[in-house]
Amino acid sequence: MELNLVFKTGRSAVVELTEAGKYYSDKKYELIVNDVRKIETETTVTSIYDLKPDTDYSVVALMEGKEVGRVDFKTDYEFVTLNVIDFGAYGDGKHDDTNAIQCAIMAAPANSRVLVPAGTYMISSIFLKSDLVLELAKGAKLSAYTDREKFPILPGEIQSYDETKEYNLGSWEGNPMDTFSAIVCGINVSNVVITGQGVIEGNTNFENWWNNCKVRNIAWRPRLFFINNCDHVTMQGVTVQNSPSWTIHPYFSRHLKFIDIKIKNPANSHNTDGLDPESCTDVLVLGTYISVGDDCIAIKSGKIYQAKKYQTPTSNMVVRQCCMRDGHGAVTVGSEIAAGVCDVHIKDCLFMNTDRGLRVKTRRGRGKLSVLDDISFENIDMDQVMTPFVVNSFYFCDPDGRTEYVGTRKALPVDDRTPAIKRLTFKNIDAKNCHVAGTYIYGLPESKIEELTFENINFSYAEDAKPGVAAMMLGCDEASRQGLIACNVKKLVLKNVNIEGNDGEAIIAENVDEIIR
Amino acid sequence: MIRDIKYENMLLESISKVEIKTKRDYARVISSLCALYDLAGDETVEKDLNKFLTIANEDLKAGLGDCVCVYGLGNALYKAYAIKQDEELRNQAIRIAANLFKQDRSELGHFVAKDGKLTPWQAYEIYPFYMNYESLDGKKEHYNDAIAQVRAYFNDVYEKSDKNFMDASTMLACLLDTCENTSQQLYEIFDELRGYARKVIADIKEKGYSKEDDANAANLAAYGIYKACRMKLVLAEKYEEVADSLFTKVEDVEDTKSLEIALISYVESLKTRKYQDYGRNIDLVVND
Numbered sequence: 001m002e003l004n005l006v007f008k009t010g011r012s013a014v015v016e017l018t019e020a021g022k023y024y025s026d027k028k029y030e031l032i033v034n035d036v037r038k039i040e041t042e043t044t045v046t047s048i049y050d051l052k053p054d055t056d057y058s059v060v061a062l063m064e065g066k067e068v069g070r071v072d073f074k075t076d077y078e079f080v081t082l083n084v085i086d087f088g089a090y091g092d093g094k095h096d097d098t099n100a101i102q103c104a105i106m107a108a109p110a111n112s113r114v115l116v117p118a119g120t121y122m123i124s125s126i127f128l129k130s131d132l133v134l135e136l137a138k139g140a141k142l143s144a145y146t147d148r149e150k151f152p153i154l155p156g157e158i159q160s161y162d163e164t165k166e167y168n169l170g171s172w173e174g175n176p177m178d179t180f181s182a183i184v185c186g187i188n189v190s191n192v193v194i195t196g197q198g199v200i201e202g203n204t205n206f207e208n209w210w211n212n213c214k215v216r217n218i219a220w221r222p223r224l225f226f227i228n229n230c231d232h233v234t235m236q237g238v239t240v241q242n243s244p245s246w247t248i249h250p251y252f253s254r255h256l257k258f259i260d261i262k263i264k265n266p267a268n269s270h271n272t273d274g275l276d277p278e279s280c281t282d283v284l285v286l287g288t289y290i291s292v293g294d295d296c297i298a299i300k301s302g303k304i305y306q307a308k309k310y311q312t313p314t315s316n317m318v319v320r321q322c323c324m325r326d327g328h329g330a331v332t333v334g335s336e337i338a339a340g341v342c343d344v345h346i347k348d349c350l351f352m353n354t355d356r357g358l359r360v361k362t363r364r365g366r367g368k369l370s371v372l373d374d375i376s377f378e379n380i381d382m383d384q385v386m387t388p389f390v391v392n393s394f395y396f397c398d399p400d401g402r403t404e405y406v407g408t409r410k411a412l413p414v415d416d417r418t419p420a421i422k423r424l425t426f427k428n429i430d431a432k433n434c435h436v437a438g439t440y441i442y443g444l445p446e447s448k449i450e451e452l453t454f455e456n457i458n459f460s461y462a463e464d465a466k467p468g469v470a471a472m473m474l475g476c477d478e479a480s481r482q483g484l485i486a487c488n489v490k491k492l493v494l495k496n497v498n499i500e501g502n503d504g505e506a507i508i509a510e511n512v513d514e515i516i517r
Numbered sequence: 518m519i520r521d522i523k524y525e526n527m528l529l530e531s532i533s534k535v536e537i538k539t540k541r542d543y544a545r546v547i548s549s550l551c552a553l554y555d556l557a558g559d560e561t562v563e564k565d566l567n568k569f570l571t572i573a574n575e576d577l578k579a580g581l582g583d584c585v586c587v588y589g590l591g592n593a594l595y596k597a598y599a600i601k602q603d604e605e606l607r608n609q610a611i612r613i614a615a616n617l618f619k620q621d622r623s624e625l626g627h628f629v630a631k632d633g634k635l636t637p638w639q640a641y642e643i644y645p646f647y648m649n650y651e652s653l654d655g656k657k658e659h660y661n662d663a664i665a666q667v668r669a670y671f672n673d674v675y676e677k678s679d680k681n682f683m684d685a686s687t688m689l690a691c692l693l694d695t696c697e698n699t700s701q702q703l704y705e706i707f708d709e710l711r712g713y714a715r716k717v718i719a720d721i722k723e724k725g726y727s728k729e730d731d732a733n734a735a736n737l738a739a740y741g742i743y744k745a746c747r748m749k750l751v752l753a754e755k756y757e758e759v760a761d762s763l764f765t766k767v768e769d770v771e772d773t774k775s776l777e778i779a780l781i782s783y784v785e786s787l788k789t790r791k792y793q794d795y796g797r798n799i800d801l802v803v804n805d
Contacts, residue, residue: 153795155749155793156701157749158749159749159751159752161752161754161755163715163751163752163755173702175701175702175704176704177701177702177704178793178795218795218796218797219795303704303705304704304705305704305705305708306704308705398702398703399651399656399657399658399660399703400657400658400660400661402658403658
C-alpha cells in the first residue's frame with residue numbers, strides 16, 4: 001500500500017491509499033494530518049479540507065494502528081479569498097444570489113478563491129471564468145431555480161459573418177441544439193477548480209424539468225454542470241444532485257478531473273446520466289460515487305452531424321476507484337458515438353445494482369467515423385448487476401431504429417454508415433448475483449468486433465435471478481441466467497472464465513472466427 | 518409587427534374573385550388563411566378558413582384522386598390542425614399521406630407525377646407534406662427516404678435546370694418548408710436541407726433577379742429568404758435586405774397561386790427575424 005497525493009488546492013488535498021480496496025477501503029483507516037488532526041475514512045480516495053494556503057503538510061495513513069502510507073506536500077499559494085457574502089449574496093434560500101456570486105467570480109484575480117460559505121444560495125445559471133477556484137464550503141448549497149424563464153439559452157449554432165463556419169454553444173443528445181444554460185456553466189475557459197464539501201442542487205422533480213421532458217419547451221433542458229471547449233477543469237469533493245437532465249456534461253473539452261464527487265439523482269428520474277464526457281480527451285474520474293436514474297458514466301462523441309464536422313472522439317480516459325450504482329449502465333459507451341471512443345480504461349471500481357456493467361450501444365447508421373477501440377475493464381467487483389457486459393450493435397434508437405436496415409442479422413455491405421468496434425478487454429472481474437446474462441455481446445456480421453478478451457472472470461447468479469432483456473435490440477428476448485454469449489467476433493480470448501449457476505450452455509459463441517483459451 | 522389591414526382586406530376579398538375548384542386551389546386558400554390567422558387570430562379569417570375546410574373535406578370524400586396536388590392539401594390540413602387542434606383534420610392528412618407510399622418514383626428515387634416528372638411546384642406540394650407527416654405521425658421512419666429524395670431532386674432536377682426565377686423561388690420555398698417540418702434531432706438531415714436552401718438563395722442573388730422580372734417569383738423568393746432569416750439558416754443582417762428588395766405588395770391577384778404567394782410572403786415579412794424568439798412571443802420595447 002502507498003499513500004499518494006492526487007490533487008491539491010490552497011485549502012484542500014486529496015489522497016489515495018493504493019491497493020486498499022475498490023472505492024471503499026477493505027478496512028477503515030485514519031489519516032493523521034501534521035501529527036495533530038485525525039480523519040477517519042473508509043474510502044480509498046479521501047479529501048482533506050480546512051487546510052491553509054502555502055503550508056507544508058504531512059499526512060500519515062494508519063490502519064489498525066500501523067502506518068501504511070505517508071505523503072508530504074505543500075498547499076498552493078492563495079492571493080485573496082472573495083467571500084460571496086461580501087459581494088451581496090444572502091445565502092438565505094430566498095434571495096436570488098446569482099448576480100452576487102457571478103460578480104465575485106468575475107472579480108476574482110488569478111491564484112485566488114471564490115468562497116461560498118455555509119448557506120443556501122438561490123441561483124439560475126452561473127458562469128465560470130478562467131483561472132478560478134470556486135469553493136463550496138461545508139453546508140453551502142447552490143440551489144437552482146426551476147423556473148425556465150430565469151435561465152439563459154445557449155443557441156445551438158450561430159453562423160459566422162463570412163458564412164463559412166458555425167459557432168456551437170448548446171448541445172442536446174449529440175446535436176447542436178438550443179439548450180438552457182447549465183446551473184454551473186463554463187464556455188471557453190481554462191484552469192478552473194470547483195472544490196469543497198458543498199452541494200449543487202438542481203431541485204428537479206416531476207412537477208418541473210422532468211415534466212413532459214421529451215418535448216422541447218422554449219429550449220432543451222439544462223444540465224447541472226456543462227463546460228464547452230474548456231481545458232484544465234477539475235471538480236473535486238462536491239455533491240451534485242437532482243439534475244434537470246445529464247448531470248455533468250463536459251463537451252469538446254480537455255484535461256479534466258472529477259475527483260471524489262458524489263452524483264445523485266433518483267432512480268426513476270429521466271435522462272439524468274451522471275457524467276457524460278462528449279468529444280473530450282484526457283479525462284480522469286477518480287474516487288467518485290454515482291447513483292442516478294440513467295447511465296452512471298456515458299461516454300459520447302456526438303451524432304453524425306457533429307462527428308463529420310469536428311471528428312473529435314472521446315479518448316484517453318481513465319475511471320478508477322469509483323462506485324457506480326442503481327443506473328441503467330455503470331459505464332456506457334454510446335449511443336451518440338459517431339466520432340468514436342478510444343483509449344478508455346476502467347479500473348478498480350465497484351458496480352452495484354445497475355442494469356448493466358459495461359454497456360456499448362451502437363448501430364448501423366452511426367457512420368464510419370464511429371470507431372470504438374482500446375476499451376478495457378480491469379479489477380471490477382459487481383454485485384446485483386443484471387447483465388455485466390453488453391455490447392449491442394443493433395441498438396434500436398432514433399426514428400429508424402426499428403427498421404430492417406438497423407435490425408437485420410444478415411450481413412449488409414460495409415459502407416460509410418457502418419460503425420466499427422475493435423478491441424475490448426475484460427480482466428479480473430468478479431460479478432456476483434447476476435440476473436439476466438453474464439455477457440451479451442453482438443457485433444455486426446459485416447463488421448465484426450475485432451478482438452474480445454476475457455481473462456480471470458467469475459460470474460455467478462442471484463438465487464432469485466430475475467428475467468430481463470439483456471440488450472435493447474430486436475430479437476433479444478427476456479431470459480435469465482444466461483452465460484457468456486458472443487456473436488460476430490473475429491477473435492475471442494477466453495482465459496480462466498468461470499460461470500456458476502447458469503441455465504443452458506455456459507459459453508455460446510456464434511459467428512466467431514477464432515477462439516483462444 | 519405593423520400590419521397593413523387594407524392590404525390584408527384586399528387579399529381576403531380577392532378570395533371571392535379568383536377561381537377555386539381544384540384540390541390545389543383549396544390547398545392554396547387554406548394555407549393562405551392559416552398563415553393570416555396565425556398572425557393575428559382574426560375572427561373573419563377563421564370564418565373563411567372554416568368555410569374552405571368544409572368545402573375541401575367534401576371534395577375529399579369523393580376521393581383523393583391521383584394528382585400530386587392532394588399532398589399540398591394534406592399539408593394545408595396539417596397547418597389548419599395546428600391552429601384548430603381538430604383531430605379530424607389530422608386524420609384526413611394521415612389518409613392523404615398513405616398515398617405517398619404508392620406514389621410513382623423516378624429512376625433516381627424521387628417522387629414523380631403521372632407524367633413521369635415533378636415540377637418545382639409539385640415538389641413544393643409534396644416534400645414539406647412528406648416531412649410533416651413523418652415528423653408528426655410517421656415516427657420519422659422515412660426521414661432517410663425523404664432526404665434521399667430531396668437530394669436526388671435537387672441534384673438531378675434543380676441543379677440541371679436553367680434555374681429560372683419562378684423555379685428557383687419555388688425550390689427555395691419547398692426547401693424552407695421541408696426544413697421547417699424536420700426535427701433537428703436528425704440534425705444531419707436538417708443541415709443538408711439548410712445547405713440546399715443556402716445554395717438556392719445564392720443562385721437567386723447571383724442571377725440578380727428582381728421584382729420587375731416577375732412579381733410572383735419575387736414574392737415567393739422573398740418568402741423563402743425571410744423565412745431562412747427567421748429560422749437562422751442565413752444571417753438576417755445580410756439577407757433581410759435581399760428579401761426586402763424582392764418583396765412587393767401586389768395590387769391584385771389573378772388566381773389562387775398568386776393569392777397564396779402574396780399572402781404568405783406578406784405574413785412572413787412581418788415576422789421577427791432579428792433575434793430568435795423561441796416561441797416566447799416577446800415584444801421588444803424600442804426607446805427612440
